[in-house]
Amino acid sequence: MLKQTLFILILFSVFIINSDGVQAGSLPGIKAFDKELLSRIEAMKDHKNIDSTNEHKYTNRLFLETSPYLLQHAHNPVNWYPWGKEAFDTARKLNRPVFLSIGYSTCHWCHVMEEESFEDIEIAKFLNENYICIKVDREERPDIDSIYMKAVLVLRGSGGWPMTVILTPDKKPFFGGTYFPARDGDRGVEMGLLTILKKIVTVYKNDREKIENAGSQVIEQVVEMVQPEPGSKMVDKAVIKESISTYKAGFDEKNGGLRSRTKFPSSLPLELLFRYYYSSNDKEVLDMATKTLDKIKSGGIHDHVAGGFHRYTTDATWLTPHYEKMLYDNALLSMAYTQAYQVTGNIEYKETAEKTLNYLLKEMLAPGHGFYSATDADSLTPSGEKEEGYFFTWTPEEIDTLFDKKTAKIIKNYFSIPDKKKERYILHLSRSKDQIASEAGVTTEKLDLIIKDAIEILYKKRQQRTLPGLDDKIITSWNSLAISALAKAGFAFDNKKYIKAAEKTASFI
Secondary structure, three states: OHHHHHHHHHHHHHHHOOOOOOOOOOOOOOOOOOHHHHHHHHHHHHHOOOOHHHOOOOOOHHHHOOOHHHHHOOOOOOOEEEOOHHHHHHHHHHOOOEEEEEEOOOOHHHHHHHHHHHOOHHHHHHHHHHOEEEEEEOOOOHHHHHHHHHHHHHHHOOOOOOEEEEEOOOOOEEEEEOOOOOOOOHHHOOOOHHHHHHHHHHHHHHOHHHHHHHHHHHHHHHHHHHOOOOOOOOOOHHHHHHHHHHHHHHEOOOOOOEOOOOEOHHHOOHHHHHHHHHHHOOHHHHHHHHHHHHHHHHOOOEOOOOOOEOOEEOOOOOOOEEOOEEHHHHHHHHHHHHHHHHHHOOHHHHHHHHHHHHHHHHHOEOOOOOEOOEEOOEEEOOOOOEEEOHHHEEOHHHHHHHOOHHHHHHHHHHOOOOOOOOOOEEOOOOOOHHHHHHHHOOOHHHHHHHHHHHHHHHHHHHOOOOOOOEEOOOOHHHHHHHHHHHHHHHHHHOOHHHHHHHHHHHHHO
16 A cells, blocks of 8 residues: 555656756766866776777766676766765765666667667756766666665566666655656657656655655665565475465466466476475476476577577567576576476477577686676667667578578478568467478478478578677676586486586686
């Protein structure tokens, strides 16, 4: 109830009130940076070997950071600060609210909000004149991300990235959300970011007490959320049974996973389902786990060419993904498929786990044997435009040029690509091998060989495209998941290569 009351309170208050090239620091709406900051930026340019003839129009403090996500925003016209004392001291000195934006480098909607709002001169100027703006990489500062995600959940009931939070100079959140379109009417919204920012500033100046009280109430709720509940170290069996019952009630019988308009594979308690099946022999629980894994490996969320999985899908059928690939998702899913193979003996689960781990070892491995954190959802088209998923999708025409007529027909049939020549499609499996082999007049064994050869050709062709951006942070906890995944697969499949890789990464960490 408090959550709804607070959100209505803030919305009511906000929405009813009427109303070298260019040198670093020359941002719209602010005075030039002081000499000390300018000298640090210039020194960093020298350190990074940046050609002065290739300077960006704008450069802000984030240029001094190392996070790939913060560096993506280093040339926005917004006067971004990294999280720290300087930003909040400045907010207190100027008596301004803080505009906090949290995201990560491979997030598609983070890129969209940057393009629509943070590269918009009018919006940047208003932010620079009325707010202190802070950018946070959620993967670099999971502590900050966790606290303010809880605040957004208190205010809105749901959260995600990019995360947008308005704070007092004392770090109290009083307004929050995720992605906001730039202007009224954009993407069908009644009120865009610029209007929201203007109305919040008006409330902040005219009714500061209400803002402070709302922020304090949110903080109280967040503190309650993070307090651990007293209890035993062992989970009570009744709690486990209740969890299984809850999962059964919410299970998507058609598509696997939980019933939802979007599907996130790493949030599924697949290990719990397998462990419960071990102890209870409840066949329904096993069927839920295998149904889910079957749908995931057949869907567009699965990279059928290189292996690995995208972060989530925008539909309930695991078909249309946001195309970023995260280390933790792939480590968790490879463990789920390894466990599924151990329980069922189904060789397809083993092959899926192996292909996922081989993808990590081939494309995500850093020098020294740590693993990079992610690859981007967006990639460049031949014309140089950023497009989500371009790297991973195909036109029927592209397939036709790579293979002879008969093979091309089999490939399109196998990967569910219709004959609309100019459309781009994500590869996915919607029919059985037996059906496709029968229509092609080949055995399933022959079909497997055709698909294996085709995937090699598709991979080589795809590698000629501009690769999605790489987030080269090495995150200890995510690498620990990769170590577990490699070690478990190594023992389950008697694969010394995986065990050796796990040892090397453990030594690196």
